[in-house]
Amino acid sequence: MTREITSATNPFIKEVRALATSKKARQESGTFIIEGWRGIETLLTHESRQYKLETLVISEEWENDPRLPDHVDTVVLPDPLFAKVSDVKNAQGILGIVRPSPVPFEFFPDTGHYLLLDALRDPGNLGTLIRSAVGAGYDGILLYGDGVDPYNPKVIRSTMGSFAFANIWPIAHGDIDRMLSNGYELLATVGHGGENLYKTTFPKKTILAIGSEAHGLSTKLMQLADKKITIPLSATCESLNAAIAGSICMFQIKRG
């Protein structure tokens, strides 16, 4: 069904804007926004049990685009009104409202690689790490502590569509304990003094923990860690970007 909205005071405009800007609005509606064609195309071409594209919001130029599906409720906006709801500077004129169906947290008992993010704050870093985790074939991304909302539109955008293939779970302390009891090894990344990433061998069941940009890993996780690992850096470099460090470690660990 396609309908047009031309009035800026239509409540729908306010609702979409709230989804882009407010975590509370996303939680209350149980939906989030994905902006740009690439992510929407990924949802349309790959069946996803976890994510349902509920509504498309498009500017007039998209109205007769043959790539758009017939079965998704579609709202057409004049360009100035689309610019109003859009979260990006140079909007492509298309966004989707997506309803996730979260699945309960579970982990593979025999072999598995998980990325644990401790209170990561930067949406670009989180989105990029999700993209890298999917690229490296990681089995899940565990969100620990008070970090950025994974349904923040900038996070979703930075995944470049990869969020559709990622298992992302908020987890509590007890979940980590269960994994450790099952034989998982918790690997803490530290800037200095850990084992050299490239001279370490890794088991088949790992949790790679990355700390927040400003504060690193929390004391509680550091105490639980089986091993601390460090990417060897030249003397003039204090640290790498969190998404870079996490991605380098993920690929290296999976190789053994």
Place this chain on the structure above:
Amino acid sequence: MTREITSATNPFIKEVRALATSKKARQESGTFIIEGWRGIETLLTHESRQYKLETLVISEEWENDPRLPDHVDTVVLPDPLFAKVSDVKNAQGILGIVRPSPVPFEFFPDTGHYLLLDALRDPGNLGTLIRSAVGAGYDGILLYGDGVDPYNPKVIRSTMGSFAFANIWPIAHGDIDRMLSNGYELLATVGHGGENLYKTTFPKKTILAIGSEAHGLSTKLMQLADKKITIPLSATCESLNAAIAGSICMFQIKRG
């Protein structure tokens, strides 16, 4: 020398703003801006022949900060005026005007690792790659084609101070030819079909080429490449972020 500016119509305000927003203004003045304490601290604590901190621009709260040097010309602005010249949302109230003294391009004849960026457009990606290149101990960053200005304030900010330790050169085709004649191997990163990064050994003289986010490597560079390399990715992942892919390759190649 410290002076105060309180009028928004003072030409200095317009000059600083132009340095933040216009490549032409940076080229004409021969300076660029670095915003935030971290980068300025790096310049103050590490002698740099390449970069001279010419002027500090601070908001009033910084006025008596003991960390600031006496020997640098300093301009104090009221908060609202600082916000006007600042390039970031939550400004720290401090920025520096920096004069670079570019050194002519040169390369090590016997052993060396260089990163070649082909028309990279995203300032965050360029800054992050500079930071990673310094971390991995690369000998230089070669800018090829029509990419983002390395003195763009967002590039400088994303390096987190690392630009002070980086050798960054715009290069032309002839420079690459000279390196290849000297025995350097040009490694082209490609999304699919190259040699597996982790199953390849690398010589002691390499140029790692990363293509632009949208178009990849230009045909000309691709034809010159001695070897194409690929990061093995899971089937659901189309590609990694350019800064992530470049960083993973840089660290892996230097290890041999």
